[in-house]
Structure formats: C-alpha cells, structure tokens
Amino acid sequence: MNTQREINDFFNTGYKRYVPHVSIDCAIFGYHERQLKILLINIKSVEGMCLPGGYIKRTETLTEAAGRIVEERTGIKNLFLQQFKTFGDPGRATVRGMDEKKLSKIFGVRIEKNNWIMDQTISIGFYAITDFSQVKPKPDFMSEFCKWYDIDQLPHLLFDHDEMVKEALHTMRLQLYHYPIGINLLPEKFTLTEIHALYETLLGKKLDIRNFPKKLMFLGVIKKLNEKINIGPHRSPFLYKFDKVKYNKALKEGIILD
Amino acid sequence: MNTQREINDFFNTGYKRYVPHVSIDCAIFGYHERQLKILLINIKSVEGMCLPGGYIKRTETLTEAAGRIVEERTGIKNLFLQQFKTFGDPGRATVRGMDEKKLSKIFGVRIEKNNWIMDQTISIGFYAITDFSQVKPKPDFMSEFCKWYDIDQLPHLLFDHDEMVKEALHTMRLQLYHYPIGINLLPEKFTLTEIHALYETLLGKKLDIRNFPKKLMFLGVIKKLNEKINIGPHRSPFLYKFDKVKYNKALKEGIILD
Numbered sequence: 001m002n003t004q005r006e007i008n009d010f011f012n013t014g015y016k017r018y019v020p021h022v023s024i025d026c027a028i029f030g031y032h033e034r035q036l037k038i039l040l041i042n043i044k045s046v047e048g049m050c051l052p053g054g055y056i057k058r059t060e061t062l063t064e065a066a067g068r069i070v071e072e073r074t075g076i077k078n079l080f081l082q083q084f085k086t087f088g089d090p091g092r093a094t095v096r097g098m099d100e101k102k103l104s105k106i107f108g109v110r111i112e113k114n115n116w117i118m119d120q121t122i123s124i125g126f127y128a129i130t131d132f133s134q135v136k137p138k139p140d141f142m143s144e145f146c147k148w149y150d151i152d153q154l155p156h157l158l159f160d161h162d163e164m165v166k167e168a169l170h171t172m173r174l175q176l177y178h179y180p181i182g183i184n185l186l187p188e189k190f191t192l193t194e195i196h197a198l199y200e201t202l203l204g205k206k207l208d209i210r211n212f213p214k215k216l217m218f219l220g221v222i223k224k225l226n227e228k229i230n231i232g233p234h235r236s237p238f239l240y241k242f243d244k245v246k247y248n249k250a251l252k253e254g255i256i257l258d
Numbered sequence: 259m260n261t262q263r264e265i266n267d268f269f270n271t272g273y274k275r276y277v278p279h280v281s282i283d284c285a286i287f288g289y290h291e292r293q294l295k296i297l298l299i300n301i302k303s304v305e306g307m308c309l310p311g312g313y314i315k316r317t318e319t320l321t322e323a324a325g326r327i328v329e330e331r332t333g334i335k336n337l338f339l340q341q342f343k344t345f346g347d348p349g350r351a352t353v354r355g356m357d358e359k360k361l362s363k364i365f366g367v368r369i370e371k372n373n374w375i376m377d378q379t380i381s382i383g384f385y386a387i388t389d390f391s392q393v394k395p396k397p398d399f400m401s402e403f404c405k406w407y408d409i410d411q412l413p414h415l416l417f418d419h420d421e422m423v424k425e426a427l428h429t430m431r432l433q434l435y436h437y438p439i440g441i442n443l444l445p446e447k448f449t450l451t452e453i454h455a456l457y458e459t460l461l462g463k464k465l466d467i468r469n470f471p472k473k474l475m476f477l478g479v480i481k482k483l484n485e486k487i488n489i490g491p492h493r494s495p496f497l498y499k500f501d502k503v504k505y506n507k508a509l510k511e512g513i514i515l516d
Contacts, residue, residue, distance in 0.1 A: 021279040022346070022380050058378055062346040086344045086382050088280070088320040120316055122280050124344050124380075170512075174436055177514065254428075256435065 015116035018055035025053035027168035030132025037148040050158040066126040084171035088122035273374035276313035283311035285426035288390025295406040308416040324384040342429035346380035
C-alpha cells in the first residue's frame with residue numbers, strides 16, 4: 001500500500017475488505033548470540049514508538065493476518081506465531097493530540113470523525129521469535145522507522161503497547177516450559193553452552209546449568225553428535241542438533257520442562 | 259434484556275452500546291467431587307448447544323464484559339476469569355439454515371441482512387472454573403436451556419465451539435502448572451486425597467500421587483493443620499488449608515509446578 005490511491009482506498013472503503021473494530025499487533029522478538037530485541041515502528045508525525053500492527057482481511061484467518069503483517073515488516077515467511085492475549089480497554093488506542101484532522105493532513109486524504117479507523121478497536125496480540133541478524137526491518141505506509149530495540153532498553157511505548165510487551169514476554173516465557181524453541185535461532189549444530197544461553201536470554205534470568213538442555217535430550221528433541229568443536233586450548237565441547245521430527249511433535253503436543 | 263422493547267433496541271441500535279464485530283464466549287467449567295462439567299446454552303429454534311456468550315459494552319474492559327456474561331448465566335460475581343484465545347476464522351459463526359428472516363421471526367423484530375449482528379464477528383474466549391453444585395444456570399434472552407454437561411460426554415457444538423472447548427481445556431491444563439487453583443472448589447479444610455483428585459480431574463489423567471500437593475506445600479500455598487478427619491476405620495488423614503496470602507501472590511506472579 002504505497003500509492004496515494006491505495007491510501008485513499010484504505011481510509012475510504014477499507015471497512016469492506018478488513019474487519020472493522022479489530023486489529024492485530026505483533027511482538028516480534030529477535031534473538032542473536034545472547035541478545036534479545038523487539039521490533040518497534042513509529043507512526044508518521046507522532047512522537048514515540050509502538051509494535052507493528054495491521055488489520056484483518058475479511059478472507060483471512062487471524063494467524064494468516066498476523067503472518068502477513070510479520071512478513072511485511074521482516075520479509076520472513078511462515079515464522080512461528082503464537083497468539084498471546086487480546087486487548088480491549090476503552091480508550092486504549094487514544095494518542096494525545098492525534099485526531100481526524102491531523103490524520104487527514106498526514107495521509108493527504110479527507111478523514112472524518114466517523115471514519116472506520118477512528119472507532120473503538122480491540123487488538124489481538126501475537127508474538128514471534130526470529131534471528132534479528134537475518135532481518136532487514138521495513139516500515140509500513142503509516143510509518144517512517146521500523147527497527148530493533150534491546151528488550152532491556154525499551155522506550156515508553158504508545159497506546160497500551162507497554163502492557164502488550166509485558167504480556168507477550170510473560171506468555172513467551174511460560175511457553176518455554178511447554179514448547180521447544182531454537183530452530184532458526186541457533187546454528188544447525190550447537191554446543192550445550194549455546195542452547196543454555198538461548199534459554200537464559202529468553203527467560204531473562206540465570207538457570208541451573210543445562211537444566212533445560214538435559215530435559216530436551218531426555219525427550220529426544222536434541223541429540224548429541226559424535227563431533228566436537230574446537231573453541232580454544234583444551235576446550236572442544238561436543239556438538240548437538242535438533243531432531244526435527246521430535247521437535248515438531250513436541251511443538252504440536254506440548255511438553256513439560258523444568 | 260427481557261421485554262420486547264429491549265430486544266428491539268438490541269437489534270436496532272445495539273451497535274451504539276456494544277462494540278460491533280467482536281463477541282465474548284465463555285467456557286465455564288464446573289468441578290465437584292471428581293466430576294468436571296461445562297456450561298452449555300442453546301439458541302431459540304436452533305438445534306444444538308454452544309458456549310454462553312455476549313457482546314462487549316463500549317464502556318467495559320474485556321474482563322468486565324466476560325465477568326458480566328458469566329454472572330448473568332451463573333449468578334456468581336467475581337469468578338476467576340482467564341482469557342485463553344481469540345477466534346476469527348472467516349465463516350466461523352455460520353449456522354446452516356439460520357438467516358435474518360429466521361432470526362426476525364424468532365425475536366419478533368425486523369432484522370435486515372446488514373444488521374450489525376449479521377456481520378463477521380471475532381470472538382474472545384474466556385474460561386472460568388466454579389463449583390457446579392453451587393450454581394443455578396440461567397438462560398439468556400436468546401435461549402431456552404442452559405445446563406451442565408459432563409466434559410466426557412459433550413455433544414458436537416455449534417459454530418467453532420468444539421475448538422473453543424478444546425483450546426480452553428488445553429490452556430486451563432497448561433496453567434495448572436503455573437497458577438494455584440482450588441479455593442472455592444474444595445472445602446475450606448481438605449485432605450491431600452481431595453486436592454490430588456481435583457488436579458487429576460482437571461488434568462484428565464492420573465498423576466504421580468501427591469506430586470502437585472507436595473510442590474504446593476513447598477511453596478507454602480497449602481499448609482498442614484494439626485487436625486485430622488475420621489473417614490473410616492484406621493483412616494484419619496490430616497487436613498490442609500490454603501494460605502490465602504501466598505495463594506494470591508502465586509496467582510499474581512506465577513509458579514512452576516511439576
């Protein structure tokens with residue numbers, strides 16, 4: 001959606017193609033070598049950042065809509081997506097100083113007070129996790145910037161998006177105890193130290209050394225290779241890899257880690 | 259909502275008081291002495307049952323709306339409510355043979371094809387757990403029956419409500435590992451056998467004897483009383499009760515049980 005005509009269509013008749021009153025916001029986490037980030041975007045002429053989001057086409061499932069929104073911002077198809085919570089407090093989408101007149105000016109189209117995007121909107125939160133070193137973030141037509149922020153150094157976000165990030169982190173962290181993670185976040189072959197660091201970084205706390213990896217080994221989700229890596233004098237740990245069949249089974253059925 | 263005037267208002271101008279395109283459906287589980295049930299309701303003149311639901315007032319939070327809907331059906335205020343998933347597949351709310359003409363006839367009000375309740379609707383699922391022996395279920399204005407069904411003997415439900423029940427059970431069961439449960443479901447003083455039976459019934463599977471209760475004791479969520487109950491010859495187990503302060507803290511912060 002880039003031409004002025006497409007933008008006009010979005011504001012004037014978008015309610016015919018999208019479900020009004022409902023949006024999706026995506027907490028896209030990025031992991032790479034012990035760092036956890038999250039993707040933030042701005043809105044033209046508005047100070048502050050927020051989560052990337054969008055509307056649901058009337059022909060899409062919620063997961064398809066979230067997948068499209070994530071792909072549009074990251075370029076990555078079929079990222080593992082998880083719904084975490086829906087947000088609907090009255091007044092949640094209000095931004096001080098933002099009204100239909102200001103929006104009309106920003107987007108070059110006449111937007112009335114009763115325009116479909118001005119009415120109360122409930123937003124469904126999805127989270128995803130990807131390797132941020134593989135992603136070139138791309139702004140949408142409403143924004144100028146889209147970039148990665150360290151999870152520990154987030155600015156105060158617009159709307160109710162501080163709460164969304166908190167809830168996304170909370171759900172992601174609980175789900176680490178019940179679903180495997182790591183494919184596409186670790187090298188194909190990795191050391192126990194590397195997968196341990198992944199869990200510590202995502203959980204945001206120190207763990208008993210090798211607790212999670214041990215349980216994953218026990219479940220057959222990761223397997224030890226007859227192969228070592230040389231990382232320094234007297235340091236050549238064994239390598240491990242995921243068993244994709246067991247990984248996908250665990251993803252489908254759920255597991256109990258501790 | 260019982261008079262014809264209130265029903266007319268709901269169909270004619272309800273979109274002004276409620277958020278259109280969004281509803282709430284509630285999986286209200288009932289526990290009592292090793293039995294797990296769920297509350298189902300019908301729709302006048304439609305064959306089949308579904309979960310109780312309703313719309314969100316524009317002045318309510320989602321949890322307030324779910325609390326109101328649950329209270330209207332069960333008479334119970336402030337039941338512990340948990341959002342579990344939002345459902346939005348296109349066509350999810352279609353019922354064969356149900357259209358605006360049939361609805362007009364059932365409710366005695368002229369409902370057009372473009373009436374606000376006929377358009378695509380996304381539904382937010384909440385679950386609750388109560389003691390079914392304490393509840394007198396009450397139908398809403400759209401239905402004739404509202405009653406408890408054994409979880410193991412559910413009929414095929416209308417709309418996408420089979421999937422909703424499956425997802426509600428799945429989330430409730432995962433959350434048993436992370437949040438305490440039992441206040442209002444067990445007597446004030448209970449035996450280890452009774453709390454163990456509660457966990458087994460909710461999880462729908464046999465558990466290592468006293469696994470959950472042991473962890474709950476360790477966390478201080480339940481405490482042993484210096485008091486026994488006589489339940490037969492040579493059988494007088496100790497009684498336990500919840501520590502409400504630690505229970506509420508665990509409910510707020512989450513725990514890891516196994």
